[in-house]
Amino acid sequence: MDALLFDYVLRLGDTDLVLAQRLGEWVGKGPVLEEDIALTNVGLDLLGQARLWLGYAGEVEARFAGTGRSEDELAYLRDGGAYRNVLLAEQPNGDYAATTARQFYFDQAHALLLRELARSRDERVAAIAAKAQKEVAYHVDRSADWVVRLGDGTEESHARMQRALDDLWTYTGELFAGDAVDAKLAEAGIAPDPSTLRDEWRANVGAVIAEATLTFPTAEWMQGGRGRGGKQGVHTEHLGHLLAEMQFLQRGYPGAQW
Amino acid sequence: MSPALDDEWPLWEIFIRSQHGLAHKHVGSLHAADAAMAIQNARDVYTRRNEGVSIWAVRSADVHASAPGDREPLFEPANDKVYRHPTFFPMPDDVKHI
Amino acid sequence: MYAQMVDTGLRKVQDAADMTPEERDFQAGIDADYKVEPKDWMPEAYRRTLIRQIQQHAHSEIVGMLPEGNWIGRAPTLKRKAILMAKVQDEGGHGLYLYAAAETLGVTRDQLIADLHAGKVKYSSIFNYPTLTWADIGAIGWLVDGAAIMNQIPLCRCSYGPYARAMIRICKEESFHQRQGFDLLMTLCNGTAEQKAMAQDALDRWWWPSLMMFGPPDAESVHSAQSSRWKIKLLSNDELRQRFVDQTVPQADFLGLKVPDPDLRWNEASGHYDFGAIDWAEFHAVLKGNGPCNKERMRTRVDAWENGRWVREAAVAHARKRAARTARQAA
Numbered sequence: 153m154d155a156l157l158f159d160y161v162l163r164l165g166d167t168d169l170v171l172a173q174r175l176g177e178w179v180g181k182g183p184v185l186e187e188d189i190a191l192t193n194v195g196l197d198l199l200g201q202a203r204l205w206l207g208y209a210g211e212v213e214a215r216f217a218g219t220g221r222s223e224d225e226l227a228y229l230r231d232g233g234a235y236r237n238v239l240l241a242e243q244p245n246g247d248y249a250a251t252t253a254r255q256f257y258f259d260q261a262h263a264l265l266l267r268e269l270a271r272s273r274d275e276r277v278a279a280i281a282a283k284a285q286k287e288v289a290y291h292v293d294r295s296a297d298w299v300v301r302l303g304d305g306t307e308e309s310h311a312r313m314q315r316a317l318d319d320l321w322t323y324t325g326e327l328f329a330g331d332a333v334d335a336k337l338a339e340a341g342i343a344p345d346p347s348t349l350r351d352e353w354r355a356n357v358g359a360v361i362a363e364a365t366l367t368f369p370t371a372e373w374m375q376g377g378r379g380r381g382g383k384q385g386v387h388t389e390h391l392g393h394l395l396a397e398m399q400f401l402q403r404g405y406p407g408a409q410w
Numbered sequence: 411m412s413p414a415l416d417d418e419w420p421l422w423e424i425f426i427r428s429q430h431g432l433a434h435k436h437v438g439s440l441h442a443a444d445a446a447m448a449i450q451n452a453r454d455v456y457t458r459r460n461e462g463v464s465i466w467a468v469r470s471a472d473v474h475a476s477a478p479g480d481r482e483p484l485f486e487p488a489n490d491k492v493y494r495h496p497t498f499f500p501m502p503d504d505v506k507h508i
Numbered sequence: 509m510y511a512q513m514v515d516t517g518l519r520k521v522q523d524a525a526d527m528t529p530e531e532r533d534f535q536a537g538i539d540a541d542y543k544v545e546p547k548d549w550m551p552e553a554y555r556r557t558l559i560r561q562i563q564q565h566a567h568s569e570i571v572g573m574l575p576e577g578n579w580i581g582r583a584p585t586l587k588r589k590a591i592l593m594a595k596v597q598d599e600g601g602h603g604l605y606l607y608a609a610a611e612t613l614g615v616t617r618d619q620l621i622a623d624l625h626a627g628k629v630k631y632s633s634i635f636n637y638p639t640l641t642w643a644d645i646g647a648i649g650w651l652v653d654g655a656a657i658m659n660q661i662p663l664c665r666c667s668y669g670p671y672a673r674a675m676i677r678i679c680k681e682e683s684f685h686q687r688q689g690f691d692l693l694m695t696l697c698n699g700t701a702e703q704k705a706m707a708q709d710a711l712d713r714w715w716w717p718s719l720m721m722f723g724p725p726d727a728e729s730v731h732s733a734q735s736s737r738w739k740i741k742l743l744s745n746d747e748l749r750q751r752f753v754d755q756t757v758p759q760a761d762f763l764g765l766k767v768p769d770p771d772l773r774w775n776e777a778s779g780h781y782d783f784g785a786i787d788w789a790e791f792h793a794v795l796k797g798n799g800p801c802n803k804e805r806m807r808t809r810v811d812a813w814e815n816g817r818w819v820r821e822a823a824v825a826h827a828r829k830r831a832a833r834t835a836r837q838a839a
Binding site: 184185186187189190193290293294297301 | 419440441442443446447450451453454455458
Binding site: 169173176177179180181182183184185186187188189192193195196199200202203206223224227228247248300301302304305306308309312397398400401402405407408409410 | 573596699808829
């Protein structure tokens with residue numbers, strides 16, 4: 153069970169970390185100063201959550217492997233195949249609509265997931281999730297507001313927002329695709345079966361999209377299904393570049409303290 | 411050279427009641443396109459999202475001021491600043507001026 | 509400093525004979541430590557000088573986010589990444605407070621940004637240098653923020669109320685900035701030989717530009733005297749520069765790093781460090797736009813602003829639509 157829990161917690165931590173890394177790329181380059189500051193805050197929140205999840209993952213690892221890695225060892229010394237983030241998180245920032253769409257899809261799912269995890273039989277999972285919930289409630293409001301502003305703004309923003317929603321739609325399926333790890337943890341009352349959250353997510357997302365005068369994406373095919381998604385370590389080409397940049401110093405100066 | 415006005419966001423004055431205070435205090439201003447954004451951004455800029463804080467946002471254009479002679483302070487320094495990451499590094503005693 | 513060589517628009521320091529009765533009253537208030545507030549009468553030169561000075565300071569904070577932001581993605585630990593993100597975010601916030609202070613003087617932030625992008629106003633020379641290694645991030649915190657703090661604390665007492673109050677808020681947030689830089693360098697200096705060399709290399713490249721931050725020598729600073737009279741510049745360039753050297757050299761000694769100045773020596777008689785000649789040609793070249801990163805910094809800022817135009821327009825359009833809907837519902 154611990155090995156499975158370790159894998160699951162990595163999925164949570166890696167997803168938050170990769171998304172935080174992406175948001176960090178906007179620093180100093182946002183469309184307006186207030187947004188720069190706000191987006192960095194979201195990034196800082198997710199980075200903080202990532203550190204909690206990765207810290208716990210290391211402890212769980214020690215339980216079954218004899219020794220557990222630190223948050224930094226996990227973040228900086230695993231190659232892409234060992235990373236367990238969802239594909240959505242590693243997609244590039246693109247324009248502000250693409251970043252907003254990615255955040256919107258993720259925040260809506262994240263809030264539902266944390267709501268369930270806050271009731272986990274694993275005390276630590278429940279505690280971390282409860283703490284994250286407050287921050288994520290704010291993220292949900294922010295990203296939904298921006299989808300509406302951009303969707304129901306100008307013709308240009310409407311077009312960009314629609315394209316972003318359409319382009320990223322194919323990565324949303326993975327958020328609700330359960331595998332053997334999910335099944336076992338659901339059985340143990342530690343984590344929900346993610347497929348149980350899909351309908352609620354679709355309804356919430358649909359309501360915002362409608363308010364934004366946008367069209368709900370209709371494409372059916374979802375990436376990362378059939379056991380070959382980010383959660384199982386099968387990523388898009390983007391992750392390699394992201395990790396190469398992120399990990400360079402630790403890899404380039406092995407064993408050094410920073 | 412004046413920028414196109416269609417992308418200029420109005421200025422808002424922000425007033426905050428901290429957890430321990432009783433009255434809202436003016437903490438500064440920011441630009442926002444609408445009231446919801448003004449309040450959200452105020453939380454990010456002026457409170458680093460401290461829970462339980464009450465925020466008022468008023469368009470600067472709607473603030474009416476008295477004549478300079480009998481002025482009241484419009485801007486007041488914020489009394490506390492909530493650090494998201496309180497990174498107070500213990501500095502070695504030998505190192506001065508830091 | 510962040511605001512270097514601020515042009516007052518006056519050819520010489522005004523004395524009583526040059527002033528109108530209103531200007532004399534105004535100066536008497538300044539002399540009595542009266543705080544000027546936005547709706548007070550003020551000489552046009554005072555207003556314009558303040559707009560220039562505050563604006564340069566604000567632009568510096570914003571442009572300054574770029575050299576440091578350059579290393580957020582490559583921060584070598586998650587903790588350092590979080591600290592750096594928070595620091596850079598603070599700097600954005602400082603820019604925001606300063607723009608807000610400038611806006612009390614009758615300009616809009618968008619106008620100030622337009623002036624920056626058109627090359628009409630400057631930002632601090634220091635941000636035109638590249639951050640080549642992780643140690644540079646430490647050097648910036650230690651030296652650049654250290655220099656900024658030295659200037660900012662006295663500015664908390666400047667004559668213009670909104671500017672002084674912005675400085676108070678900024679100073680409260682600033683102390684962690686310098687400390688995180690010094691702590692970063694301490695870790696490197698206590699680390700491997702390569703890390704220590706990295707720290708020394710950063711000091712070698714950032715020392716002289718940091719000294720240049722304080723602006724030209726007093727003898728060449730034509731505008732400083734008037735700004736001092738108005739109490740919007742409280743200490744002279746040379747005075748601040750000397751304080752900075754005196755304070756920082758022992759810190760370098762503590763780190764085990766060598767300041768790249770063969771003429772640096774303690775002067776027992778004066779109680780200060782003597783230091784070598786600054787290459788003012790470099791300073792002026794950088795201010796003219798020929799520093800290592802000037803073009804790139806401005807390109808990045810202009811692109812961010814221009815590429816973000818559709819976002820800002822969308823937000824305005826949306827707000828108008830909602831207001832119209834609300835008005836229709838009320839009718």
